Amino acid sequence: MALIKLLVEGGNMSPGPAVAQALGPMGVNIGQVISNVNIATSEFKGVTVPVHLTVDPKTKQVSIKVLSPPTSELIKKELKIDKASGARLKQRVGNLSIEQVISIAKVKHNSLLSNEFISTVKSLIGTCQALGVLIESKEPKEILQEIKEGKYKEEIDAKKTNVSLEKRKELDAFFKNVQSEQEAVKKAEEAEKAAEEEKKTAQATGPTAEKPVGKLAGKVEESKASPKVSPKAGK
Numbered sequence: 001m002a003l004i005k006l007l008v009e010g011g012n013m014s015p016g017p018a019v020a021q022a023l024g025p026m027g028v029n030i031g032q033v034i035s036n037v038n039i040a041t042s043e044f045k046g047v048t049v050p051v052h053l054t055v056d057p058k059t060k061q062v063s064i065k066v067l068s069p070p071t072s073e074l075i076k077k078e079l080k081i082d083k084a085s086g087a088r089l090k091q092r093v094g095n096l097s098i099e100q101v102i103s104i105a106k107v108k109h110n111s112l113l114s115n116e117f118i119s120t121v122k123s124l125i126g127t128c129q130a131l132g133v134l135i136e137s138k139e140p141k142e143i144l145q146e147i148k149e150g151k152y153k154e155e156i157d158a159k160k161t162n163v164s165l166e167k168r169k170e171l172d173a174f175f176k177n178v179q180s181e182q183e184a185v186k187k188a189e190e191a192e193k194a195a196e197e198e199k200k201t202a203q204a205t206g207p208t209a210e211k212p213v214g215k216l217a218g219k220v221e222e223s224k225a226s227p228k229v230s231p232k233a234g235k
Helices: 017-026 030-040 071-079 098-111 117-131 140-148 153-158 165-205 214-225
Strands: 002-009 048-055 062-066 094-096 133-135
Touching: 002 017, 017 030, 017 048, 030 048, 030 062, 071 094, 071 098, 071 117, 094 098, 094 165, 098 117, 098 153, 117 133, 117 140, 117 153, 133 140
Parallel strands: 094 133
Antiparallel strands: 002 048, 048 062
């Protein structure tokens, strides 16, 4: 048996050099394998998914095992964003409900080493902190503290995943304000940077010659005061 490990976009695996190099020597039907992988990963569309292919060299049979996507990919999928924050302390990229966190935790739980579901939830909240994602309109570390104090116990124990329409509207409205504030800060920083660049440009293109000092200055002034006169002709 041969084990081939791949990372594919859920529901959108396509033929390429890496796939051909891995499967070509096995003598299997590459087109059929790709089709089967896309069916197996269809629920993870737009998410990078680890896939293990076990190939029987004799029968050419291929078994497919889809592993759980990285937690960060699941969070981005839930938020419908392409990338997380590059500056998590300055820019927030989304606002999850605790129910959404629980939903993602349910997907990840079996693939993690944690035995207790709440440990998986806490791990996921830590990832949200790293990505710049708010939870319940708060910083993830605040949510961790609240969980420690017993809040959200009912939701976590029941593995509740449904978010009421009213709550969703409140979370979205809060995040819209956050985005507006972030945009204002960004524009202010850009304006400040532009002003600084303009100042540097003005200094670079303005008068830069310094006046001579000391003895050299005296010679220059003397030279200006006593211009050379050509000798008169005939003398």
